[in-house]
Amino acid sequence: MxxxxxxxxxxxxxxxxxxxxxxxxxxxxxxxxxxxxxxxxxxxxxxxxxxxxxxxxVSKGFRLAEDAGAGFLLDAAKAEMSPARAGDPGHTVLRHLWLTTDEAHALAQRLDALAHDPDGTATEETEAYGLLVSLYRADTPRLPVEG
CATH class of the missing domain: 1.10.10.10 (Winged helix-like DNA-binding domain superfamily/Winged helix DNA-binding domain)
Known part of the structure; x- marks a missing residue:
């Protein structure tokens, strides 16, 4: 619904x-x-x-509270993912970016603007594609800088 x-x-x-x-x-x-x-x-x-x-x-998107886990959104995205068809433009990737705090804030603003783009209106010619955006501080160890 x-x-x-x-x-x-x-x-x-x-x-x-x-x-x-x-x-x-x-x-x-x-x-x-x-x-x-x-x-x-x-x-x-x-x-x-x-x-x-x-x-x-009230809002077309969901934003998790800072102390909430992302499991709800991940489960919702996984549940609505249709099997890929030949020629589908789907793209899913998980990677780590090494950013300064200022760079992370700037990226978060760009992602927020993309996620709230009002041009995604349903028509007879369009199909729904999901967009799950998450920028989070990763618990990833750092290798020492090569010297």
Whole structure:
């Protein structure tokens, strides 16, 4: 449901259809997400004598608290990864960068701007690609400088 609402605000009916679930189940989960402060009411409109509600995420991204582990985000990314198809542009790499504190701050700002780029809107021609960005101080021993 969160991944659907990342695309755009949606009604209970739209969420129900996309998830192939029941309206009651979807409404329950929307209420749980609202109570947790992750989803809010984006607007209402009158339809056939009733009021249709449209819901949106409070934020399209998640930022972990400094003392939280990254396991939740890593598990979420792993769970939504589809098997690679021939010609897919996917790219996953883990490496260490040796940076000064100022360089790390500058890189974090660049990554934050990329992760919050508003141009990633769903259309009939587009497919979803995940972007998991993490810049962290690694617990990696340092080799002595060659001399």
């Amino acid at each position: 969160v991944n659907l609402l990342r695309q755009r605000p949606a009604t209970l009916g739209e969420l129900t259809a996309a998830l192939g679930s029941t309206k009651g189940t979807v409404a329950y989960h929307v209420r749980v997400l609202r109570d947790a402060g992750l989803v809010r009411l984006a607007g209402t409109r009158q339809v056939r004598g009733g009021t249709e509600q449209r819901f949106e995420l």
